[in-house]
Amino acid sequence: MDCPVPPRKILVTGAAGFIGFHLAQALLARGEHVVGLDNLNDYYSVPLKRARLALLTEQANFEFVQIDCADRQAMDQLFAKERFARVAHLAAQAGVRYSLTNPHAYIDSNLVGFINILEGCRHHGVEHLLYASSSSVYGSNKLQPFSVHHSVDHPVSLYAATKKANELMAHTYSHLYDLPTTGLRFFTVYGPWGRPDMALYIFTKAISEGRPIDVYNHGQMRRDFTYIDDIVEAMVRLVDTVPTPDATFDPLNPDPGTSNCRYRVYNIGNHQPEELGRFIELIELALGRPATKNLLPMQAGDVMETYADTRSLEAAIGFKPSTNLATGIARFVQWYQEYHSIGGH
Numbered sequence: 001m002d003c004p005v006p007p008r009k010i011l012v013t014g015a016a017g018f019i020g021f022h023l024a025q026a027l028l029a030r031g032e033h034v035v036g037l038d039n040l041n042d043y044y045s046v047p048l049k050r051a052r053l054a055l056l057t058e059q060a061n062f063e064f065v066q067i068d069c070a071d072r073q074a075m076d077q078l079f080a081k082e083r084f085a086r087v088a089h090l091a092a093q094a095g096v097r098y099s100l101t102n103p104h105a106y107i108d109s110n111l112v113g114f115i116n117i118l119e120g121c122r123h124h125g126v127e128h129l130l131y132a133s134s135s136s137v138y139g140s141n142k143l144q145p146f147s148v149h150h151s152v153d154h155p156v157s158l159y160a161a162t163k164k165a166n167e168l169m170a171h172t173y174s175h176l177y178d179l180p181t182t183g184l185r186f187f188t189v190y191g192p193w194g195r196p197d198m199a200l201y202i203f204t205k206a207i208s209e210g211r212p213i214d215v216y217n218h219g220q221m222r223r224d225f226t227y228i229d230d231i232v233e234a235m236v237r238l239v240d241t242v243p244t245p246d247a248t249f250d251p252l253n254p255d256p257g258t259s260n261c262r263y264r265v266y267n268i269g270n271h272q273p274e275e276l277g278r279f280i281e282l283i284e285l286a287l288g289r290p291a292t293k294n295l296l297p298m299q300a301g302d303v304m305e306t307y308a309d310t311r312s313l314e315a316a317i318g319f320k321p322s323t324n325l326a327t328g329i330a331r332f333v334q335w336y337q338e339y340h341s342i343g344g345h
Contacts, residue, residue: 007031007032007033007061008032008033008085008086009032009033009034009035009082009083009084009085010027010032010033010034010035010084010085010086010087010088010239011034011035011037011078011082011084011086011087011088011089012024012027012034012035012036012037012088012090013037013038013069013087013088013089013090013091013117014037014038014089014090014091014092014132015034015036015037015038015053015056015064015090016036016038016040016049016050016052016053017038017049017052017090017091017094017195018189018193018194018195018228019090019132019186019189019228019231019232019235020036020038020088020090020091021052021053021055021056021193022191022193022228022229022231022232023088023090023232023235023236024036024056024062025055025056025232026232026233026235026236027236027239028056028059028061028062030236031061032061033061033062034056034061034062034063035062035063035064035065035078035082035084036053036056036062036063036064036065037064037065037066037067037069037078037091038053038064038066038091039066039067039068039069039091040066041068043093043094043095043098043105043197044195044196044197045196048193048196051339052193065078068109068113069089069091069109069112069113069114069116069117070108070109070112070113070116071116072112072116075116075117075119075120076116076119076120078120079120079121079123079124079126080124083124083125084124084126085126085127086126086127086128086129086130086239087117087120087121087126087128087129087130088130088131088235088239089114089117089129089130089131089132090131090132091109091113092109092110092113092132092162093105093106093108093109093110093159094159094195094197095159095197096136096157096159096160096302097299097302098159098197099157099158099159100157100158100300103158106158106159106162107162110159110162110163110165110166111162111165111166111169114131114165114166114169115169117129117131118169118170118173118179121173121179122173122177122179126179127180127242128180128181128182128239128242128243129170129179129180129181129182130181130182130184130235130238130239131166131170131181131182131183131184132163132183132184132186133163133164133166133167133183133184133185133186133265134159134160134163134185134186135185135186135187135188135224135267135269135306135308136155136156136157136159136160136163136303137152137155137160137163137164137167137185138150138152138303138306139152139154139155139156139157139160139303140154140156140303141154144305144307145271145307145308145309146185146267146306146307146308146309147257147267147309147311147312148185148256148257148258148265148266148267148309148312149255149256149257149312150256151256152164152167152256156303166183167183167265170183170263171259171261171263174243174259174261174262174263175259175261175263178261178262179262180242180243180262180263181243181262181263181264182238182241182243182263182264182265182266183264183265183266184234184235184238184265184266184268185265185266185267185268185269185308186226186231186268186269187223187224187225187226187267187268187269187270187306187308188223188224188225188226188269188306189226189227189228189231190225190226190227190228190328190329190332191227191228191229191328191331191332191335192228192331192332192334192335192336193228193335194228194332199276199279200279200283200329200332201336203280203283203291204283204287204332204333204336205336206291207283207284207287207289207290207291208287208289208336208337210292211292212291212292212293212294213280213291213292213293213294214294214296215276215280215293215294215295215296216296216297216298216299216302217276217296217297217298217299217302217304218295218296218297219275219276219277219280219293219295220275220276220277220304221275221276221298221302221304221305222273222274222275222276222304222305222306222307223273223274223276223279223305223306224269224270224271224272224273224274224306224307224308225270225274225279225325225328226268226269226270226308226321227270227321227323227327227328227331229323230268230270230321230322230323231268231321233319233321234266234268234313234317234319234321235268237317237318237319238266238316238317241316241317242262243262243263243264244262245259245260245261245262246258246259246260257312264316266310266312266313266316267308267309267310267312267313268308268310268313268321269306269307269308269310269321270308270321270322270323270325271307271308271309271310271320271321272325273305273306273307274325278325279325279329280293282325282326282329282330283329283333285326286329286330286332286333286334287333
């Protein structure tokens with residue numbers, strides 16, 4: 001009689017965070033065993049992070065470990081003990097504007113933490129590492145839409161620089177140690193259980209409370225807003241899409257998005273940038289009340305527009321995000337009102 005095959009063990013770092021929480025849920029729903037790691041720092045609401053974790057810990061195949069990725073010894077011990085088949089590394093110090101005033105937090109989390117992940121994967125047989133990069137790596141690039149085949153050597157924030165560094169570090173480990181790595185350049189992810197430091201949460205909260213909202217560059221910015229369910233669908237498919245060397249890679253004309261080793265980078269965006277003004281209008285519509293706008297100039301570290309070329313992603317996994325902005329914002333506002341009606345904060 002055949003013995004049942006136990007579920008694979010997958011590490012999701014940043015599991016109490018916005019994207020990590022949703023990814024862990026999706027992996028659990030398809031029968032994986034998920035170890036969720038988070039340091040539960042207070043960059044934003046710890047009660048919100050704990051509320052996400054509470055939903056995950058209700059499921060039998062989920063276990064939580066409170067570790068900081070920058071803790072080298074703890075990370076070594078975790079990898080040695082658990083023997084993960086796959087790793088989805090989403091833990092990071094997030095936020096462009098915060099990096100202007102707290103640069104050391106980004107070095108500790110995004111660089112030291114990432115090298116500990118790479119070393120854990122290298123020494124303990126991890127079959128595939130997915131990790132969060134960011135659309136911010138495109139920096140001062142003006143060529144639209146942003147393509148993984150474009151150079152990204154001109155970041156305009158330390159946060160972006162650390163994400164670009166992650167891609168370079170991952171490529172090095174793919175080259176030296178044959179570690180399959182896939183970088184995910186997320187484009188303005190939003191949706192239920194979203195982060196309180198993101199524009200959608202900030203605007204929804206302020207408008208709900210009758211307070212003015214700060215609108216940078218007088219609202220004349222465009223963002224490729226991407227709904228969380230689309231992000232997660234792409235990630236779940238990519239977990240099993242282990243990169244192979246690109247046989248067409250030309251070292252005399254190197255393609256930044258691929259390699260002659262097991263390395264890939266993908267944009268995960270909606271391929272449809274929206275004006276910030278339209279974004280605000282849809283929040284007003286979902287809330288049924290107008291916003292009072294405090295119009296401000298462009299802030300350091302911001303970019304005018306993000307616009308994802310998702311053709312490489314579609315070719316790899318046969319999927320492209322499709323949730324329209326009006327639907328996504330309405331779902332977020334519904335979640336926000338329900339969460340805060342029961343005392344969430």
